[in-house]
Amino acid sequence: MSIWEYRPQTIALIPDALIFLSSGMNLALGLGYSYYQVSNHFRFAWFIGVIAGVLLSAPLIQISIKRYFVLLSSFVVVVSGIVYTVCPHDEVALLAARYLNGIGTGLITVPFIMHCSEISIISRRGGHLGIEQFSIAIGIFIQATYTGFWSGGITISANRVHGICCLTFGLIALGLAYIVIESPVFFVRLVNDAQALDCLTRLQLPTVLTDEKKALLEEHKNYVMMNEYLGKNESFTRGLGPLARMILYRAAVAFTFSYFYNEQLMLGSVWGITSGNQWPWTIYAALRILGVFTAVTMLDLIGRKIPSLIGLLVMGGLGIGIAVLFAHRDNWQNGYQMSMACALLMIFQFFAGLYAPTSTLYLGEAFPMLLKPYFIALCISVECAVHIIVICTYHMNLHVFAYDTFTYAYLFACFLLFLFTIPDTKLTTLNEAQERFRAWNHWRSW
Incomplete structure (x- = not known):
């Protein structure tokens, strides 16, 4: 089975990836860069x-095709890029651009996860859904790199460059x-088997009707039938357990690229490495790209659980070292200690x-279909909300040790919890993955 047979599935996600590039830049812009x-x-x-954006898109994704979300999100990103470009020094305009870009990101995030999980073949689902974080990581890298090497002598505004990038990504996505190919599940729910079969035909090469695609249609119909049979009440009951775990799971992502760790990297790079161009920022962001790329290539080969647990365990251990180095104020102006802190953060x-x-x-795999967009x-x-709380409460001079300690403690707690309660869903259908998440004991699920 050639990987090229499924390239239409990857190509259909390119507009989303471009929007997430803009998202990564705006994420980094708000977290110190x-x-x-x-x-x-x-x-x-x-x-x-x-x-x-996500609260608006959740109810709409069940009644509207994916292409409309791409168009609307791209348009909003384009508008935000124009505002950044035209008004790079106007504080009110820049705030409006920030809100707009956030809305554009939210409008595409839930549809992307829903759509991608439904159009991807089971042996490619991990790599395809990983596109979101991969694109965000590249966006972070772009923002961190040009900000770190920016010079006051450059006549063009750094915010204008940010706007031009967002505008470019948004226009290309628009x-x-x-090229977006709709989800066959969407049309199965509308009892439009002909349109669903047409989507399946275009999602896999060659674009001709085969017995394999007919079998996939039956699989999608079974997925829809089982979930609609449950109804919303039963779906809500079954989804509460996965929801509780996934809230903690996704919240941990906010601590992996956070305002306080970025502030510590900037302090460490000034005192420990260089007071000139901030090349450590570039390495910091580049290593995140490398980590995401490594995970994306592994998720469909060795599974989901092992990479996630390794990531949590090592981050928790590194967090202890970071907390110790920043706990003593004398270390902040110690070049050797701060260079060590930078190395750990990278x-x-x-x-x-x-x-x-x-x-x-x-x-994309944990929740019953009827309430899936709302849970996501x-x-x-x-x-x-975690990011907002940290931004509003964190102060480098007052809370550094408390935040560092909470972070590594949280990551260790997540490791222990997910070691037993998170299943591995490699090579499972959405129905099978959903069923695995219903159980709480997954000690042997690798």
Whole structure:
């Protein structure tokens, strides 16, 4: 079975990937990678926009095709890019651009996870859903790199460059919306088997009707039938257990790339490595890309659980070292101690990248179909709420040890919890994955 048979599934996700590139840049912009001094409102505005976007998209995804979400999200990202470009120094305009880009991100996130989990063949689902975090990591890298090497002598505004990038990504995504192939599950729910079969035909090469595609249609019909048979009440009951675990699971992603760790990297790079161009920022972001790429290539080969547990365990261990180095104020101006802190933070990002894609993958597999978009939206909202709380409460001079301690303790607690309660869903259908998440004991599920 050739990988090229399924390239239409990957190509159909390119517009989403471009939007997530813009998301990664805005995520980094709000978490410390800004050339200019910004307010806390500027930092958390994007996250409020994301929450608004996911809450808006959750009910709409069940009645509207995916292409409309790509068009709307791309348009909003384009508008935000224009505002950044035209008004790079206007604080009110920049706040509006932050909110708009967040809304654009939120509008595409839930549809992407729903759509991708439904169109992907079971042997490619992990890699496809990992595209979200991979694109976000590249966006973080772009923002961290140009910000770190920016010079005050450059006449163009750094915010304008940010806007041009967002505008470019949004325009390309808008232009490529036509390549989106709709989910066959969407049309099965509308009892339109002909349209569902047409989608399946175009999702796998050669684009001709085969017995394999007819069998896939029956599989999708069985998935829809079983979930609609449950109804919303039973779906809600069955989804509570997976929801509780996935809220904790996705919230951990907020601690893997956080405002306080980024602030510590900046302090460490100034005192421990260099007071000039901030090349450690680039390495920091590049290692996250490497971690995500490693995970994406592994998820469909060795499974989801092992990479996620390794990521959590190593991040927790590194977090102890980071907390110890920053616990004593004298270390902050010690070049050797701060260089060690930078090294730990960089390694931390590799394992953060190893963990992050599994969260998106599990969101696409854990929940009953009828309430799946609402549960996904809630998990994403909690992740954003964690970022907002940290931004509003964290102060480097007062809370550094407390936040570091809480972070590694939380990551260790998640490791112990998920070691027993998170299943591995490699090579399972959505029905099978959903059933695995119903159980709580998965000690032997590897």
